[in-house]
Amino acid sequence: MTVYAPPGTDGAIVAYESRYDHWIGGEYVPPAKGQYFENPSPVNGRPFCEIARGTADDVERALDAAHGAADAWGRTSVAERAVILHRIADRMEENLEKLAVAEAWENGKPVRETLAADLPLAIDHFRYFAGALRAQEGTVGELDDDTVAYHFHEPLGVVALIIPWNFPILMATWKLAPALAAGNAVVLKPAEQTPASIHYWLSLIADLLPPGVLNIVNGFGVEAGKPLASSPRIAKVAFTGETTTGRLIMQYASENLIPVTLELGGKSPNLFFDDCSSADDEFFDKSLEGFAMFALNQGEVCTCPSRALIQQGHYTDFLSAAVKRVENLKQGNPLDTDTQIGAQASNDQLEKILSYLDIGRQEGARALTGGARADLPGDLAGGYYVQPTIFEGSNSMRIFQEEIFGPVVSVTSFADLADGLKIANDTLYGLGAGVWTRDMNQAYRAGRGIKAGRVWTNCYHLYPAHAAFGGYKQSGIGRENHRMMLDHYQQTKNLLISYSPKAAGLF
Amino acid sequence: MATRVDVTPAAAAVMRSLRERHGPLMFHQSGGCCDGSSPMCYLEGEFRTGASDVLLESLRVEGVPEPVTFWMSGAQFQLWKHTHLTVDVVPGRGAGFSLEAPDGVRFLIRSRLLTEHEQAALADRRPGQG
Numbered sequence: 001m002t003v004y005a006p007p008g009t010d011g012a013i014v015a016y017e018s019r020y021d022h023w024i025g026g027e028y029v030p031p032a033k034g035q036y037f038e039n040p041s042p043v044n045g046r047p048f049c050e051i052a053r054g055t056a057d058d059v060e061r062a063l064d065a066a067h068g069a070a071d072a073w074g075r076t077s078v079a080e081r082a083v084i085l086h087r088i089a090d091r092m093e094e095n096l097e098k099l100a101v102a103e104a105w106e107n108g109k110p111v112r113e114t115l116a117a118d119l120p121l122a123i124d125h126f127r128y129f130a131g132a133l134r135a136q137e138g139t140v141g142e143l144d145d146d147t148v149a150y151h152f153h154e155p156l157g158v159v160a161l162i163i164p165w166n167f168p169i170l171m172a173t174w175k176l177a178p179a180l181a182a183g184n185a186v187v188l189k190p191a192e193q194t195p196a197s198i199h200y201w202l203s204l205i206a207d208l209l210p211p212g213v214l215n216i217v218n219g220f221g222v223e224a225g226k227p228l229a230s231s232p233r234i235a236k237v238a239f240t241g242e243t244t245t246g247r248l249i250m251q252y253a254s255e256n257l258i259p260v261t262l263e264l265g266g267k268s269p270n271l272f273f274d275d276c277s278s279a280d281d282e283f284f285d286k287s288l289e290g291f292a293m294f295a296l297n298q299g300e301v302c303t304c305p306s307r308a309l310i311q312q313g314h315y316t317d318f319l320s321a322a323v324k325r326v327e328n329l330k331q332g333n334p335l336d337t338d339t340q341i342g343a344q345a346s347n348d349q350l351e352k353i354l355s356y357l358d359i360g361r362q363e364g365a366r367a368l369t370g371g372a373r374a375d376l377p378g379d380l381a382g383g384y385y386v387q388p389t390i391f392e393g394s395n396s397m398r399i400f401q402e403e404i405f406g407p408v409v410s411v412t413s414f415a416d417l418a419d420g421l422k423i424a425n426d427t428l429y430g431l432g433a434g435v436w437t438r439d440m441n442q443a444y445r446a447g448r449g450i451k452a453g454r455v456w457t458n459c460y461h462l463y464p465a466h467a468a469f470g471g472y473k474q475s476g477i478g479r480e481n482h483r484m485m486l487d488h489y490q491q492t493k494n495l496l497i498s499y500s501p502k503a504a505g506l507f
Numbered sequence: 508m509a510t511r512v513d514v515t516p517a518a519a520a521v522m523r524s525l526r527e528r529h530g531p532l533m534f535h536q537s538g539g540c541c542d543g544s545s546p547m548c549y550l551e552g553e554f555r556t557g558a559s560d561v562l563l564e565s566l567r568v569e570g571v572p573e574p575v576t577f578w579m580s581g582a583q584f585q586l587w588k589h590t591h592l593t594v595d596v597v598p599g600r601g602a603g604f605s606l607e608a609p610d611g612v613r614f615l616i617r618s619r620l621l622t623e624h625e626q627a628a629l630a631d632r633r634p635g636q637g
Contacts, residue, residue: 037609053609164541165601192608193600221604242543243580244535245603248554265540302540348599348613352544359590359618398618401586403540428538428582474539474582 004101004111004335006041008048014098016105020199021052022218025065026211031219032057039196042108042343043334045382051195054219056227062187062215063233066158069212070185074155078133085130085181088205089123095204096123103169103197104334108343108384109297111335121463122173125481128465129181132483146500152493155183156235159489160228162249163198164240165191165345166300166405170463172198175238178485180213187215187234189225193346221245232256236489239263240302243474250477261478261488263302263470265403266431269424270294270305270460271414271446273437274313286458287436291322293460294409295329295388298344299353302475303432305460307400308411309423315413319392323368326388331374341407343383350384353406356399357389365393365410395423403429417442421449430472434460453479509621509628511591512564512577518596518614522548523570525606532571532606534594535560536579536587536616542602546594546614549606551576562635563592584634591625593617 008015019036021028031052038047052058073081092099100114109118141149161175172188179186190198195218202216217224229237230252238261239249246262253260276287294305310318334342344350350373357371370389375381388407391399400410414420424433430452437443437458447455453470456462463469463481470479478488514522526532531551537543547554551573556562561584565574577594579587599613607614621629 037611166541192602220609221602222606223609226604241541241603242537242539242545243583244537244547244554245542246539248547248549248604251555265538265543304540346600348545348597348601348615351597351599351613351615355615355617356544362618362620396586398587398590402538402544405540405543428586 002337003333006043006335007102007105012101014102014200016049016102016196016200019050020196020218022054022058022062023199023202023206023214023216024058024062025068025215026206029058029061031055032061037192039106041105042345042384043105044379045347045384048105049196051218054189054217054224058217058219059187059224059227059231062217063158063231065212065215066185066187067233069210070155070157073185073210073213074157074183076183078136081181081183082130082133084208085126085133085177087208089126089130091204091208092119092123092126092201096120099169099197099201099204101335102200104342106194106197107165107168108334108345110339110342112337112339113297115337118167118170121465122170125170125173125177125465129177129486132486133181136483136486146498148497148499150495150497152495153182153486153490154493156489156491157184158234159184159186160231160234160237161186161188162225162229162237162239162241163188163190165193166297166302168194168197169201171240174480176214179238179489182486182489184489185213187217187228189217189219189228192218192220229253230255234258236260246476261480262476263431263480264474264476265302266429266452266471266475267307267401267403267427268303268305268432268434268452269307269309269427269450270434271309271420271424271436272311272318273439273442274311275438276436277314277318278438283438288322288325290434290436290460291409292325292329295326295341295407296461298341298386299407300345300349300405301461302403303454303461304403304405305432305434306404306409307395308409309414309420310411311420312413312415319368319411323390326390327369329388331385331388332376333380341388343385344406345384347384349405350386353386353404353408356402356404356406356408360391360393360397360399360410363393363397363399365391365397365399368392370407395426401427417445421446424450428473429475431470431475432456509625510564511629511634512566513591513593514566514568515593515595518594519568519570521596521607521610521612521614522568522575526571529606531573532575534575534577534614536577536583537603538580538583544616545603545605546577546616547603547605548614549604589621589626590618591621
């Protein structure tokens with residue numbers, strides 16, 4: 001067990017600066033209006049640095065810098081760009097522990113997760129796209145003896161990336177690595193809840209990228225995000241968030257006729273078939289862990305398995321074992337490597353979760369464990385903690401239909417495969433899903449039948465760079481991860497060439 | 508009279524202040540992850556509602572000269588229609604493009620079940636279309 005000291009205190013392995021400006025054109029630039037906002041840690045609710053409050057003028061400066069750098073960056077050889085991505089990954093790996101502590105302090109998530117998941121995944125993501133880029137080739141179509149169609153991948157130019165707060169570094173990486181690999185210059189807006197950890201990351205890698213290729217404008221959605229997303233000077237916008245803002249961003253994009261990638265969340269079903277309990281063995285244990293995965297990252301994951309559907313034959317026994325498993329989870333100081341559940345990322349997030357615990361009870365759901373705010377003692381007293389909660393109810397309840405984004409799972413039963421699929425698909429969303437069974441034929445049918453972009457089968461919450469991630473239905477448009485992301489950040493250039501000297505004979 | 512949406516005095520105060528500084532307001536109730544399930548407050552007309560949206564209420568807020576419209580997607584309304592919503596406000600940070608966030612506060616929805624009496628009264632008053 002290790003308990004890290006909070007960043008910037010005695011014995012800490014990492015420190016934040018007291019203030020972060022905008023990163024524009026390879027240097028820190030103060031905000032045009034001179035305003036800053038405080039950035040609190042959800043671990044104790046107290047501010048630890050201040051952040052530039054960006055406005056339209058700052059966005060314009062960042063776009064100037066990005067446009068100044070985009071052409072040259074787009075023309076660098078793929079070998080050169082790949083090496084830079086590898087070097088970014090190497091720097092992150094050398095500083096993994098520091099990044100992990102910095103991110104845990106800002107987001108409230110347990111450092112055991114940032115050490116084991118967020119940072120290793122982000123590092124691998126840069127390496128994956130460094131490799132994928134080298135292997136990408138255009139195509140040649142020989143139309144006839146004289147005529148050839150060449151297809152080239154060209155960068156879009158300047159792209160806007162709007163990052164959520166639940167995985168500040170990994171979600172930035174999911175967009176940055178393919179966008180930079182594909183040869184684009186970037187203007188990135190971090191979430192206003194978690195703007196600082198991306199700047200700590202930047203402090204480690206800033207010298208590796210040419211000035212203007214990566215620009216970071218901090219600030220609030222309405223003041224900085226809107227002028228960025230609605231700018232006629234961007235070629236694409238990629239956004240992770242929720243449906244109303246997703247629609248608004250798409251409206252802005254329609255005004256400029258540019259593409260969007262939207263990842264807007266879900267209400268992911270996690271199906272446990274009877275045969276999970278057919279033996280008390282490793283697989284049974286793994287299934288219970290799969291149930292408890294709703295608490296990963298305090299439930300602040302777009303694919304949180306927040307609906308557990310348990311087949312009727314083993315419902316009572318499996319659920320009672322699952323309750324015990326969840327009651328043994330350790331909640332506490334996020335900087336303690338033994339802690340499994342940390343703090344919610346912000347006060348309004350905490351309040352929203354509590355409002356769902358309230359309507360869940362009003363609708364008749366029964367809390368089998370948890371169901372309230374967790375008041376932690378000592379230094380953690382001002383932090384935003386919620387008890388991991390299991391509700392039993394039915395799929396029409398609002399706690400089954402809306403992503404609470406907290407450590408709350410809603411449980412119901414299903415009769416057979418057809419019934420399980422009916423309940424699983426009775427949702428507006430289709431981002432993630434889980435299927436747990438020893439019968440691979442059943443697993444295959446279930447996986448193909450669930451209308452979601454990612455169906456984890458006998459696993460959950462794995463996010464390898466090599467597997468496409470994205471939503472069906474109202475969960476969004478486009479994908480993240482996988483080589484196909486290069487296409488999402490590229491144009492197709494077709495050169496259609498005649499090698500014949502003869503006229504066509506029409507005119 | 509039965510309503511689908513009400514406003515707490517604290518939320519009304521924030522709306523008055525936003526109206527004074529920015530202009531007429533509207534709400535669109537979000538869904539999905541991150542700051543999903545939060546009501547988003549925009550300048551009236553900033554968010555384009557359409558045939559897929561339902562107007563739940565035109566809120567009368569003291570000190571705000573015109574009604575503040577409260578919208579939701581029709582598909583989401585089907586799942587929410589048995590509940591009464593109260594727009595409240597809490598200290599907070601996020602997010603989306605909602606107007607109040609830079610002030611360090613966040614609108615929040617509190618919900619309760621509509622009574623049978625209210626449901627019957629509201630059944631005669633079909634929510635509007637966009």
